Amino acid sequence: MCTYSTEKVRISGSAKGASGWFKATEATVYFDHPVHAPLGHSLNVDLMNPEQGPEFRAAMELDAESARGLAEAILKMLDSTPDGLKDH
Protein backbone atom coordinates (compact mmCIF):
# COMPACT_ATOMS: atom_id res chain seq x y z
CA MET A 1 0.00 0.00 0.00
CA CYS A 2 0.95 3.64 -0.05
CA THR A 3 1.38 3.93 3.71
CA TYR A 4 0.39 7.24 5.16
CA SER A 5 2.50 6.85 8.28
CA THR A 6 5.35 9.34 8.51
CA GLU A 7 7.63 10.25 11.39
CA LYS A 8 9.02 13.74 11.13
CA VAL A 9 11.87 15.19 13.19
CA ARG A 10 13.73 18.49 13.27
CA ILE A 11 17.44 17.93 12.78
CA SER A 12 20.60 19.98 12.78
CA GLY A 13 23.48 19.06 10.49
CA SER A 14 24.33 18.63 6.85
CA ALA A 15 23.57 16.15 4.11
CA LYS A 16 24.80 15.62 0.57
CA GLY A 17 22.21 15.36 -2.17
CA ALA A 18 22.09 15.66 -5.93
CA SER A 19 23.21 19.29 -5.82
CA GLY A 20 25.97 18.83 -3.25
CA TRP A 21 26.12 19.54 0.45
CA PHE A 22 23.34 21.45 2.14
CA LYS A 23 22.14 22.33 5.61
CA ALA A 24 19.62 19.67 6.69
CA THR A 25 16.81 20.92 8.92
CA GLU A 26 14.26 18.14 8.80
CA ALA A 27 14.07 14.37 8.46
CA THR A 28 11.13 12.20 7.56
CA VAL A 29 11.02 8.46 8.18
CA TYR A 30 8.40 6.23 6.61
CA PHE A 31 7.81 2.69 5.43
CA ASP A 32 6.46 2.77 1.91
CA HIS A 33 7.14 1.97 -1.72
CA PRO A 34 10.74 2.77 -2.65
CA VAL A 35 11.70 4.69 -5.77
CA HIS A 36 14.80 2.65 -6.51
CA ALA A 37 15.32 -0.27 -4.12
CA PRO A 38 14.01 -3.59 -5.52
CA LEU A 39 11.54 -4.04 -2.68
CA GLY A 40 7.79 -3.85 -2.34
CA HIS A 41 8.19 -1.59 0.66
CA SER A 42 11.24 -0.12 2.34
CA LEU A 43 12.24 1.98 5.30
CA ASN A 44 12.82 5.37 3.76
CA VAL A 45 14.62 8.35 5.22
CA ASP A 46 14.73 11.81 3.69
CA LEU A 47 17.11 14.42 5.06
CA MET A 48 15.80 17.70 3.76
CA ASN A 49 15.84 21.45 3.76
CA PRO A 50 12.31 22.31 2.60
CA GLU A 51 12.97 26.04 2.80
CA GLN A 52 15.71 25.75 0.17
CA GLY A 53 13.61 23.56 -2.11
CA PRO A 54 12.58 19.97 -2.84
CA GLU A 55 15.88 19.18 -4.55
CA PHE A 56 17.74 19.73 -1.27
CA ARG A 57 17.20 16.16 -0.18
CA ALA A 58 19.34 13.14 0.59
CA ALA A 59 17.34 9.93 0.46
CA MET A 60 17.83 6.31 1.43
CA GLU A 61 15.68 3.21 1.04
CA LEU A 62 16.58 0.13 3.10
CA ASP A 63 14.99 -3.21 3.79
CA ALA A 64 13.65 -3.54 7.32
CA GLU A 65 16.55 -5.60 8.65
CA SER A 66 19.13 -3.19 7.24
CA ALA A 67 17.30 -0.20 8.66
CA ARG A 68 17.16 -1.74 12.10
CA GLY A 69 20.85 -2.62 11.92
CA LEU A 70 21.68 0.93 10.92
CA ALA A 71 19.55 2.39 13.71
CA GLU A 72 21.21 0.14 16.27
CA ALA A 73 24.65 1.07 14.97
CA ILE A 74 23.84 4.76 15.27
CA LEU A 75 22.60 4.33 18.83
CA LYS A 76 25.59 2.16 19.74
CA MET A 77 27.97 4.76 18.41
CA LEU A 78 26.22 7.59 20.24
CA ASP A 79 26.15 5.60 23.47
CA SER A 80 29.86 4.91 23.28
CA THR A 81 30.84 8.47 22.48
CA PRO A 82 31.88 10.63 25.45
CA ASP A 83 29.32 13.29 26.25
CA GLY A 84 31.96 16.00 25.92
CA LEU A 85 32.32 15.31 22.20
CA LYS A 86 28.64 15.52 21.40
CA ASP A 87 28.34 19.24 21.93
CA HIS A 88 31.01 20.20 19.42
Added chain:
Amino acid sequence: MGLELADQIRSALVAGLVDMTSADGETIEAYVASPADDHPKGSVVVIHHLPGWDEATKEIVRKFAYHGYRAICPNLYYRQAPGAAPDDAAALVRSQGGISDAQLVSDVGGAVDFLRSLPDSNGKVGVIGYCSGGRQTFLAACSLKVDAAIDCYGAFVLGTPPSSFPLKVGPLDHIAKDLSCELLGLFGAEDSFPAPDETANLSELLDGLGKTHEFVTYENAGHAFFATDRPSYRVEAANEGWQKIWGFFGRKLS
Protein backbone atom coordinates in the same frame (compact mmCIF):
# COMPACT_ATOMS: atom_id res chain seq x y z
CA MET B 1 15.19 12.07 -38.89
CA GLY B 2 12.43 12.14 -36.30
CA LEU B 3 10.18 14.39 -38.35
CA GLU B 4 10.83 12.40 -41.54
CA LEU B 5 9.88 9.23 -39.73
CA ALA B 6 6.76 10.83 -38.26
CA ASP B 7 5.30 11.17 -41.76
CA GLN B 8 5.52 7.42 -42.25
CA ILE B 9 4.01 6.29 -38.96
CA ARG B 10 0.45 5.00 -38.88
CA SER B 11 -1.61 4.93 -35.65
CA ALA B 12 0.83 7.41 -34.14
CA LEU B 13 0.68 8.59 -30.57
CA VAL B 14 1.62 11.93 -29.04
CA ALA B 15 2.72 12.32 -25.44
CA GLY B 16 4.19 15.08 -23.34
CA LEU B 17 3.61 17.87 -20.87
CA VAL B 18 0.80 20.41 -20.86
CA ASP B 19 -0.27 23.19 -18.56
CA MET B 20 -3.84 22.77 -17.32
CA THR B 21 -6.09 24.81 -15.12
CA SER B 22 -7.30 23.28 -11.90
CA ALA B 23 -10.94 23.88 -11.00
CA ASP B 24 -9.82 26.47 -8.44
CA GLY B 25 -8.01 28.47 -11.13
CA GLU B 26 -4.44 27.40 -10.36
CA THR B 27 -2.25 26.36 -13.28
CA ILE B 28 -0.58 23.00 -12.84
CA GLU B 29 1.41 20.67 -15.05
CA ALA B 30 0.10 17.40 -16.42
CA TYR B 31 1.36 14.54 -18.55
CA VAL B 32 -0.89 13.68 -21.46
CA ALA B 33 -0.83 10.98 -24.12
CA SER B 34 -3.20 10.50 -27.02
CA PRO B 35 -3.68 8.93 -30.41
CA ALA B 36 -2.44 11.53 -32.89
CA ASP B 37 -5.68 11.80 -34.83
CA ASP B 38 -8.92 13.77 -34.82
CA HIS B 39 -11.33 10.88 -34.38
CA PRO B 40 -13.78 11.20 -31.49
CA LYS B 41 -12.35 9.45 -28.47
CA GLY B 42 -13.00 8.80 -24.82
CA SER B 43 -10.65 10.11 -22.16
CA VAL B 44 -9.14 8.95 -18.91
CA VAL B 45 -7.71 10.78 -15.90
CA VAL B 46 -4.95 8.74 -14.28
CA ILE B 47 -4.33 9.56 -10.62
CA HIS B 48 -0.77 8.87 -9.52
CA HIS B 49 0.10 7.19 -6.26
CA LEU B 50 1.61 8.71 -3.14
CA PRO B 51 5.20 8.20 -4.37
CA GLY B 52 4.44 10.73 -7.03
CA TRP B 53 4.11 11.67 -10.66
CA ASP B 54 6.60 9.03 -11.63
CA GLU B 55 7.83 7.29 -14.74
CA ALA B 56 5.73 4.18 -14.11
CA THR B 57 2.52 6.22 -13.92
CA LYS B 58 3.38 8.06 -17.13
CA GLU B 59 3.88 4.68 -18.79
CA ILE B 60 0.32 3.82 -17.79
CA VAL B 61 -0.86 7.06 -19.39
CA ARG B 62 0.80 6.03 -22.65
CA LYS B 63 -0.76 2.57 -22.40
CA PHE B 64 -4.21 4.16 -22.43
CA ALA B 65 -3.24 6.14 -25.52
CA TYR B 66 -2.09 2.96 -27.22
CA HIS B 67 -5.57 1.57 -26.58
CA GLY B 68 -7.24 4.57 -28.20
CA TYR B 69 -7.94 6.86 -25.26
CA ARG B 70 -6.67 10.33 -24.49
CA ALA B 71 -5.22 10.11 -21.00
CA ILE B 72 -3.91 12.72 -18.63
CA CYS B 73 -2.11 12.53 -15.32
CA PRO B 74 -2.07 15.82 -13.43
CA ASN B 75 0.97 16.42 -11.26
CA LEU B 76 -0.83 16.51 -7.93
CA TYR B 77 2.30 17.88 -6.26
CA TYR B 78 2.95 20.69 -8.72
CA ARG B 79 1.72 23.43 -6.40
CA GLN B 80 3.96 22.29 -3.59
CA ALA B 81 7.03 21.57 -5.75
CA PRO B 82 6.84 23.08 -9.25
CA GLY B 83 9.55 21.77 -11.53
CA ALA B 84 10.99 19.36 -8.97
CA ALA B 85 11.96 15.80 -9.73
CA PRO B 86 8.94 13.58 -8.98
CA ASP B 87 10.63 11.73 -6.13
CA ASP B 88 11.81 14.97 -4.50
CA ALA B 89 8.32 16.44 -4.86
CA ALA B 90 6.76 13.36 -3.27
CA ALA B 91 9.17 13.52 -0.34
CA LEU B 92 8.44 17.21 0.22
CA VAL B 93 4.69 16.73 0.03
CA ARG B 94 4.85 13.83 2.45
CA SER B 95 6.81 15.95 4.92
CA GLN B 96 4.09 18.59 4.66
CA GLY B 97 1.34 16.11 5.43
CA GLY B 98 0.23 15.32 1.90
CA ILE B 99 -2.31 17.09 -0.26
CA SER B 100 -5.85 17.74 0.83
CA ASP B 101 -8.88 16.00 -0.60
CA ALA B 102 -10.14 19.41 -1.75
CA GLN B 103 -7.00 20.00 -3.82
CA LEU B 104 -7.29 16.52 -5.33
CA VAL B 105 -10.87 17.11 -6.38
CA SER B 106 -9.95 20.49 -7.83
CA ASP B 107 -7.06 19.10 -9.87
CA VAL B 108 -8.96 16.06 -11.16
CA GLY B 109 -11.93 18.30 -11.92
CA GLY B 110 -9.67 20.57 -13.95
CA ALA B 111 -8.28 17.57 -15.79
CA VAL B 112 -11.80 16.34 -16.62
CA ASP B 113 -12.72 19.79 -17.95
CA PHE B 114 -9.49 19.97 -19.95
CA LEU B 115 -10.21 16.62 -21.63
CA ARG B 116 -13.85 17.42 -22.37
CA SER B 117 -12.89 20.79 -23.87
CA LEU B 118 -10.80 19.24 -26.64
CA PRO B 119 -12.62 19.18 -29.98
CA ASP B 120 -12.23 15.47 -30.62
CA SER B 121 -13.42 14.43 -27.17
CA ASN B 122 -16.56 12.32 -27.26
CA GLY B 123 -17.50 13.86 -23.93
CA LYS B 124 -16.89 10.68 -21.92
CA VAL B 125 -14.25 10.74 -19.19
CA GLY B 126 -13.21 7.95 -16.85
CA VAL B 127 -10.98 8.09 -13.80
CA ILE B 128 -8.51 5.46 -12.62
CA GLY B 129 -6.04 5.44 -9.76
CA TYR B 130 -3.68 3.05 -8.12
CA CYS B 131 -2.84 2.64 -4.44
CA SER B 132 -3.55 6.00 -2.73
CA GLY B 133 -4.89 7.03 -6.13
CA GLY B 134 -7.50 4.30 -5.76
CA ARG B 135 -8.98 6.05 -2.75
CA GLN B 136 -8.72 9.36 -4.60
CA THR B 137 -10.51 7.85 -7.60
CA PHE B 138 -13.45 7.05 -5.36
CA LEU B 139 -13.26 10.56 -3.91
CA ALA B 140 -13.25 12.09 -7.39
CA ALA B 141 -16.09 9.90 -8.65
CA CYS B 142 -18.22 10.97 -5.67
CA SER B 143 -17.35 14.65 -6.10
CA LEU B 144 -17.39 15.11 -9.88
CA LYS B 145 -19.55 14.07 -12.79
CA VAL B 146 -17.58 11.36 -14.59
CA ASP B 147 -18.60 8.40 -16.72
CA ALA B 148 -16.63 5.53 -15.18
CA ALA B 149 -14.22 4.98 -12.30
CA ILE B 150 -11.70 2.26 -11.50
CA ASP B 151 -10.26 1.88 -8.02
CA CYS B 152 -7.11 -0.22 -8.08
CA TYR B 153 -6.35 -1.37 -4.53
CA GLY B 154 -7.13 1.92 -2.80
CA ALA B 155 -7.07 1.69 1.00
CA PHE B 156 -8.96 3.77 3.55
CA VAL B 157 -11.98 4.45 1.36
CA LEU B 158 -13.84 3.46 4.48
CA GLY B 159 -12.59 3.89 8.01
CA THR B 160 -10.02 6.21 9.45
CA PRO B 161 -6.29 5.51 9.26
CA PRO B 162 -4.55 5.00 12.61
CA SER B 163 -3.79 8.21 14.49
CA SER B 164 -0.09 7.79 13.70
CA PHE B 165 -0.90 8.51 10.06
CA PRO B 166 -0.62 12.28 9.80
CA LEU B 167 -1.73 12.71 6.20
CA LYS B 168 -4.96 14.48 5.44
CA VAL B 169 -7.17 11.52 4.68
CA GLY B 170 -10.46 10.55 6.20
CA PRO B 171 -13.24 8.09 5.52
CA LEU B 172 -15.37 8.65 2.42
CA ASP B 173 -18.48 6.65 3.33
CA HIS B 174 -20.49 9.85 3.82
CA ILE B 175 -20.10 10.80 0.15
CA ALA B 176 -20.66 7.30 -1.30
CA LYS B 177 -24.27 8.28 -1.98
CA ASP B 178 -22.93 10.81 -4.50
CA LEU B 179 -21.02 8.28 -6.61
CA SER B 180 -21.69 9.60 -10.10
CA CYS B 181 -20.83 6.55 -12.20
CA GLU B 182 -20.31 2.82 -12.27
CA LEU B 183 -17.30 1.71 -10.24
CA LEU B 184 -14.90 -1.12 -11.03
CA GLY B 185 -12.67 -2.24 -8.17
CA LEU B 186 -9.58 -4.38 -8.74
CA PHE B 187 -8.00 -5.83 -5.62
CA GLY B 188 -5.55 -8.49 -4.45
CA ALA B 189 -6.65 -11.25 -2.09
CA GLU B 190 -3.34 -11.02 -0.23
CA ASP B 191 -3.52 -7.25 0.27
CA SER B 192 -3.78 -5.90 3.82
CA PHE B 193 -4.57 -2.31 2.77
CA PRO B 194 -7.25 -2.71 1.56
CA ALA B 195 -7.89 -6.15 3.01
CA PRO B 196 -10.67 -8.19 1.40
CA ASP B 197 -13.00 -7.46 4.33
CA GLU B 198 -12.61 -3.71 3.74
CA THR B 199 -13.52 -4.02 0.06
CA ALA B 200 -16.42 -6.33 1.02
CA ASN B 201 -17.68 -3.63 3.39
CA LEU B 202 -17.45 -1.05 0.63
CA SER B 203 -19.33 -3.33 -1.74
CA GLU B 204 -22.03 -3.81 0.87
CA LEU B 205 -22.32 -0.07 1.39
CA LEU B 206 -22.68 0.52 -2.36
CA ASP B 207 -25.24 -2.26 -2.63
CA GLY B 208 -27.27 -0.54 0.06
CA LEU B 209 -27.11 2.73 -1.82
CA GLY B 210 -28.05 1.11 -5.12
CA LYS B 211 -24.74 2.08 -6.71
CA THR B 212 -23.67 -0.13 -9.60
CA HIS B 213 -20.24 -1.60 -9.10
CA GLU B 214 -18.13 -4.65 -9.80
CA PHE B 215 -15.31 -5.69 -7.49
CA VAL B 216 -12.78 -8.31 -8.59
CA THR B 217 -10.33 -9.77 -6.07
CA TYR B 218 -7.46 -11.71 -7.60
CA GLU B 219 -5.97 -14.73 -5.85
CA ASN B 220 -2.19 -14.95 -5.54
CA ALA B 221 -1.94 -11.19 -5.74
CA GLY B 222 -1.37 -8.56 -3.11
CA HIS B 223 -1.02 -4.82 -3.21
CA ALA B 224 0.30 -3.12 -6.35
CA PHE B 225 0.02 -6.20 -8.56
CA PHE B 226 -0.14 -3.95 -11.65
CA ALA B 227 3.26 -2.37 -10.87
CA THR B 228 5.64 -3.87 -13.42
CA ASP B 229 8.65 -2.15 -11.84
CA ARG B 230 8.10 -3.65 -8.38
CA PRO B 231 8.40 -7.11 -6.83
CA SER B 232 4.66 -6.95 -6.12
CA TYR B 233 3.92 -7.38 -9.84
CA ARG B 234 1.75 -10.42 -10.56
CA VAL B 235 1.55 -11.03 -14.25
CA GLU B 236 -1.63 -13.15 -14.21
CA ALA B 237 -3.64 -10.74 -12.07
CA ALA B 238 -2.30 -7.74 -13.98
CA ASN B 239 -3.14 -9.19 -17.38
CA GLU B 240 -6.64 -10.17 -16.26
CA GLY B 241 -7.04 -6.77 -14.63
CA TRP B 242 -6.10 -4.95 -17.80
CA GLN B 243 -8.68 -7.01 -19.70
CA LYS B 244 -11.30 -5.92 -17.17
CA ILE B 245 -10.21 -2.30 -17.65
CA TRP B 246 -10.46 -2.46 -21.45
CA GLY B 247 -13.87 -4.08 -21.27
CA PHE B 248 -15.19 -1.61 -18.68
CA PHE B 249 -13.87 1.57 -20.28
CA GLY B 250 -14.81 0.18 -23.69
CA ARG B 251 -18.44 0.01 -22.55
CA LYS B 252 -18.54 3.25 -20.58
CA LEU B 253 -16.35 5.61 -22.58
CA SER B 254 -17.21 4.85 -26.22
